[in-house]
Amino acid sequence: MINFTKISYKSLLVAVCSLPLYAEPLDGTIQEGGELFKKANCQKCHIVDGTFDKMNEKVKNVNNLASWVSTCDNSLHIGWFPEEQEKVTKYLNETYYKLKK
Numbered sequence: 828m829i830n831f832t833k834i835s836y837k838s839l840l841v842a843v844c845s846l847p848l849y850a851e852p853l854d855g856t857i858q859e860g861g862e863l864f865k866k867a868n869c870q871k872c873h874i875v876d877g878t879f880d881k882m883n884e885k886v887k888n889v890n891n892l893a894s895w896v897s898t899c900d901n902s903l904h905i906g907w908f909p910e911e912q913e914k915v916t917k918y919l920n921e922t923y924y925k926l927k928k
């Protein structure tokens with residue numbers, strides 16, 4: 828007789844162990860965000876002494892950060908797509924801001 832309880836626990840374990848695989852594309856996203864940031868020359872104003880200059884420190888959460896990325900993108904006429912803005916937001920958060928929400 829097959830023990831079904833044992834089997835489902837085993838597949839659960841396999842599922843949990845494969846989770847890090849799904850996290851991998853995120854690293855690519857952050858790297859792409861960094862490349863977009865450099866290509867758009869954001870560092871001209873924002874990189875001071877090798878780190879991101881938050882200027883007036885208006886960003887308090889990820890939404891603020893996303894709207895500032897959009898504001899600077901628009902005012903400089905860079906023309907990023909929404910998903911490119913998202914990548915840059917992720918890059919800036921993972922690299923400098925470390926905001927939880």
Ligand code: HEC
Pocket residue numbers: 864867868869870871872873880881882883884885886892895896899900903905915919
């Ligand atoms: C010409 C200079 C200049 C360039 C180039 C520039 N920014 Fe900004 N950015 C500013 C200024 C000035 C502020 C602050 C405005 C304020 O506080 O009212 C700002 C604010 C920000 C903030 C919010 C900072 C905080 O923590 O409050 C983010 C994020 C940001 N910019 C992202 C970008 C990105 C991404 C790019 C590249 C597309 C970019 N900026 C290019 C001048 C610039």
